[in-house]
Amino acid sequence: MSGRVKGWCPGALTPMPSGDGLVLRVRPRSGRLTPAQMLGLADLAERFGDGAVTLTSRANLQLRAVAPADLEAVQADLRRLDLIDTDPAQETRRNILVSPIWTQGDPTMALAAELAARLAELPPLPAKFGFAIDTGPAAILTGASADLRIERSSSGLILRAEGMARGEAVPDARAVTRLIALAHWFAAQPGARRMGLLVGGGARPPLAADAAPLTTPPLRPGPAAPGTCVAAPFGRMATDALRAIAVAPARPTPWRSLVIEAASPPRHPQAITDPDDPRLRVAVCVGKPRCSSASVETMRLARDLAPLVPPGAVLHVAGCAKGCAHPRPADLVLTGRDGHFDLLRGGRPGDPPQRRSLDPADIAALLKDPHAPSL
Numbered sequence: 001m002s003g004r005v006k007g008w009c010p011g012a013l014t015p016m017p018s019g020d021g022l023v024l025r026v027r028p029r030s031g032r033l034t035p036a037q038m039l040g041l042a043d044l045a046e047r048f049g050d051g052a053v054t055l056t057s058r059a060n061l062q063l064r065a066v067a068p069a070d071l072e073a074v075q076a077d078l079r080r081l082d083l084i085d086t087d088p089a090q091e092t093r094r095n096i097l098v099s100p101i102w103t104q105g106d107p108t109m110a111l112a113a114e115l116a117a118r119l120a121e122l123p124p125l126p127a128k129f130g131f132a133i134d135t136g137p138a139a140i141l142t143g144a145s146a147d148l149r150i151e152r153s154s155s156g157l158i159l160r161a162e163g164m165a166r167g168e169a170v171p172d173a174r175a176v177t178r179l180i181a182l183a184h185w186f187a188a189q190p191g192a193r194r195m196g197l198l199v200g201g202g203a204r205p206p207l208a209a210d211a212a213p214l215t216t217p218p219l220r221p222g223p224a225a226p227g228t229c230v231a232a233p234f235g236r237m238a239t240d241a242l243r244a245i246a247v248a249p250a251r252p253t254p255w256r257s258l259v260i261e262a263a264s265p266p267r268h269p270q271a272i273t274d275p276d277d278p279r280l281r282v283a284v285c286v287g288k289p290r291c292s293s294a295s296v297e298t299m300r301l302a303r304d305l306a307p308l309v310p311p312g313a314v315l316h317v318a319g320c321a322k323g324c325a326h327p328r329p330a331d332l333v334l335t336g337r338d339g340h341f342d343l344l345r346g347g348r349p350g351d352p353p354q355r356r357s358l359d360p361a362d363i364a365a366l367l368k369d370p371h372a373p374s375l
Helices: 035-048 068-080 088-093 108-117 170-187 194-200 239-245 299-308 360-368
Strands: 017-018 021-026 052-055 059-068 097-098 131-134 148-153 156-161 222-224 227-232 236-238 250-254 257-258 282-284 315-316 330-337 339-345 354-360
Touching: 021 068, 021 131, 035 052, 035 068, 035 236, 035 239, 052 239, 059 068, 097 108, 108 131, 131 339, 148 170, 236 239, 239 299, 282 299, 299 315, 299 360, 330 354, 354 360
Parallel strands: 097 131, 131 148, 282 315, 315 330
Antiparallel strands: 017 021, 021 059, 052 059, 052 236, 148 156, 222 227, 227 257, 250 257, 330 339, 339 354
16 A cells, blocks of 8 residues: 555645745636736745745645745735635635636636636535636646546537546536536535545446547647747746746646747746756655655755656656655656655655665666666
């Protein structure tokens, strides 16, 4: 059995203490940031945080290293920027992932706004229960975390439960109403935590599931239909880079990137537009001493190892067994334990390792060894 452990997801009104202060997660409304909001987040990260904004796998943004004494001031500024809710319950419910490739005239923005306005109609749900409004030209969020999805099929919109290959055809005007009804069905199932687990255990949601979503691959840095996809090294966007690209509205993605609604945003060395940049092959958490759960320093090792990771492979450097930076299996996993690293090929942090108690120099030598097993 896996030894993974889980924490809770920090919000802007429910911050999580860590080794360097408080962590606040910001959920942009309808999956979109204005240039003023981007500049405001950069200011907050410099004045009260660690000088960077973290892009998450849920298309949110995080401020970290906020001192408890500064929390009220940060929340006041987030409220001024319209990036915070009125109460923690509302904030937790607004776990809505929005397609970053929506186009003018499609129903994405209208559906996202309707769901946000009707959150009070939802039943009590687990904190990580989320929704995807994936109604751009094709569904692009199928690999991202969500429990209920409104997507596009070849003949119109569908409502699909995570774990099911097909969904039920729904008219635009009824899509959110059917989604809320299905959320109530989920909440009535004893012990239910996530929709995918429920379906995987044999439960069948009350859906006339006969239409498959149209799908398209995840975005990579570079030109994208709405503009330019810009990634951050290891998901951390320095404030000067964020300011540099704040020339047009931005759409956060679950691939720790932003789609800037401009064909050619200003260039910055910490704003990645090259899809072959080796830093994109590494998922890494902040590590020791900034995270109180970690027993190892992670960022330096990630920078050193990135050029050694072959194209197409993923290296996950985790400070502890929680594996916050990468929820899926990776080709190579390095997990911190008691000041050293355990190594696993093809798995997740917390899975039984193949090598134990390695130091960074040992790991680099293994990756450089032409006779070592490949990733």
